[in-house]
Amino acid sequence: MICPRCDTDKVEVMATSPVGHVWELYLCKTCTYSWRSTETPNKTDPKLYNHKFKIKPETIPSMLVIPPVPPLKA
Amino acid sequence: MSEAGVKDIQVPSGKTGTTKAYHDLRSFLATLEAEGQLVRVKNEVDPEEIGAAGRASANLKNGPAVFFEKVKGYKNPVVTNVHGSWANHALMMGMDKDTPVKEQFLELSRRWDLYPVAPKRVPTAPVNENTVTENINIFDIISLYRINTYDSGCFLSKACIVSADPEDPTSYGKTNLGTYRMQVKGKDKLGIQALPFHDIGLQLSKAEALNQPVPIAICLGCDPITTFMASTPIRYDQSEYDYVGALNNGVPMEITKSATLGLEIPAGCEICIEGYIEPRLRECEGPFGEFPGSYSGARLQAVVRITAISHRNNPVFENLYLGIPWSEIDYLMALNTSVPLYKMLKDTFPEVQAVNAMYTHGIGVIVSTKVRFGGFGKAVAMRLLTTPHGMAYNKIIIVVDEFVDPFNLEQVMWAMTTRVDPDKDVSVIKNCPGMPLDPSSNPPGMHNKLIIDATTPKAPEIVSRETELLTPPAGTEKWEEIISQLVKAARK
Numbered sequence A: 001m002i003c004p005r006c007d008t009d010k011v012e013v014m015a016t017s018p019v020g021h022v023w024e025l026y027l028c029k030t031c032t033y034s035w036r037s038t039e040t041p042n043k044t045d046p047k048l049y050n051h052k053f054k055i056k057p058e059t060i061p062s063m064l065v066i067p068p069v070p071p072l073k074a
Numbered sequence B: 001m002s003e004a005g006v007k008d009i010q011v012p013s014g015k016t017g018t019t020k021a022y023h024d025l026r027s028f029l030a031t032l033e034a035e036g037q038l039v040r041v042k043n044e045v046d047p048e049e050i051g052a053a054g055r056a057s058a059n060l061k062n063g064p065a066v067f068f069e070k071v072k073g074y075k076n077p078v079v080t081n082v083h084g085s086w087a088n089h090a091l092m093m094g095m096d097k098d099t100p101v102k103e104q105f106l107e108l109s110r111r112w113d114l115y116p117v118a119p120k121r122v123p124t125a126p127v128n129e130n131t132v133t134e135n136i137n138i139f140d141i142i143s144l145y146r147i148n149t150y151d152s153g154c155f156l157s158k159a160c161i162v163s164a165d166p167e168d169p170t171s172y173g174k175t176n177l178g179t180y181r182m183q184v185k186g187k188d189k190l191g192i193q194a195l196p197f198h199d200i201g202l203q204l205s206k207a208e209a210l211n212q213p214v215p216i217a218i219c220l221g222c223d224p225i226t227t228f229m230a231s232t233p234i235r236y237d238q239s240e241y242d243y244v245g246a247l248n249n250g251v252p253m254e255i256t257k258s259a260t261l262g263l264e265i266p267a268g269c270e271i272c273i274e275g276y277i278e279p280r281l282r283e284c285e286g287p288f289g290e291f292p293g294s295y296s297g298a299r300l301q302a303v304v305r306i307t308a309i310s311h312r313n314n315p316v317f318e319n320l321y322l323g324i325p326w327s328e329i330d331y332l333m334a335l336n337t338s339v340p341l342y343k344m345l346k347d348t349f350p351e352v353q354a355v356n357a358m359y360t361h362g363i364g365v366i367v368s369t370k371v372r373f374g375g376f377g378k379a380v381a382m383r384l385l386t387t388p389h390g391m392a393y394n395k396i397i398i399v400v401d402e403f404v405d406p407f408n409l410e411q412v413m414w415a416m417t418t419r420v421d422p423d424k425d426v427s428v429i430k431n432c433p434g435m436p437l438d439p440s441s442n443p444p445g446m447h448n449k450l451i452i453d454a455t456t457p458k459a460p461e462i463v464s465r466e467t468e469l470l471t472p473p474a475g476t477e478k479w480e481e482i483i484s485q486l487v488k489a490a491r492k
């Protein structure tokens, strides 16, 4: 399975519905995007996911850090 | 109305000056339902429909809370828009649901001064009826859903988060209660947004310098004043719990120890998630549809590891919709942002009459004040920009005369159109702290500020023309009362 947001394949099942087997929730290990199998294709399909919200995995390490990590006290 | 004109408010019990205090969410939902301010959805809904329902209810005048009894694939119910109208806000304070906003502001301001009212510690609470410490799966208990289309996942948007000061963990005053957004990233893992100027950001920074985790208790479905207080900006060493008692008109709130970490939590909450913010770890989080009405962008933010979940039987998950104002969050953060700013200003400028900071959590503020001499309005605005909350949030400040009701935008526009000379009354203060979630801050967290002084000029400022204000004809107030009673009677 491919992550709709960052197009990588490190995806796992985060949860299955506690009642019945009516949906699965997936989690991308690269960008932490998650989606439910019953959601609309603009949230689940890599081709139909809004390009403005796509993430390139290589840009993740340089994202803004909130809050900044302070220096360690000796 | 001057502050001396604050009236004791007639409350549903028929007593004056007392109020109805709710110790849990359920009793408040029962009142909302009895007052026609809660609707039940009995049919099964898809989880993602709940966000849309929250938006829809907020779009209605005096929209109700919406209670979903059955969410597809989940065990437990969800409620949204609990604080999402002025009627619900008034009922939260034990006031008549038709109470005008300015009257709610003045009553809140009166109760504010009852601080501190110490909480009552209770040994047992319904939230500890069930505790899970192994094979934790948050989805088993909480009916989670995506709120806005391009949110990066399911979010807790209305949790009251209890956290201790790492350097002073037993300090009651420094224990913080706050609302911070949380992204669900696993069965036992969450992301948290801890901005540096928030209390939890300060605690995290202290802990990370020592490479220590921050113990936290995430309380969902609290009584309405506790949730309200968790999103109120107060001083770091003040206790939110002592304020809850004050805002409940002197009725102490009930707190209890969380099941495994022993943090003091609201006893009435539906669900308590315990765990730790992991030190020195950041991970991709967001975007999230935020209160300025735009998505926040993806950032590297802190991570929470869940170690236990306690809950009442059949727990109700309370969550809120947020998007382009106004939505539930705007009601939730309207007067509880206005009152502390008012109190801080009033400390140094007793001339200040009222503060309306309800536009986008105080990014826009309207202050009404008496003016003692030329330039006074601008000085009041500058003071606002140096208050702890105002420093980061307030960006556009409009100052109006004492006789202008800052909650009445028609009057504010009158002041802007008849009192402002753009050449001398509009000022830009460059390079100030700003709110990073405001998409116009540049870089995120820095801002230029705008002050518009819409007060009437006073000497030594050159007063070019004297003006004479109109006053209402005799009997106007009496007729307002008669007509509003007629409207009420007609609605029954």
Ligand SMILES: [Zn+2]
Pocket: A003, A004, A005, A006, A007, A008, A028, A029, A030, A031, A032, A033
């Ligand atoms: Zn991804």
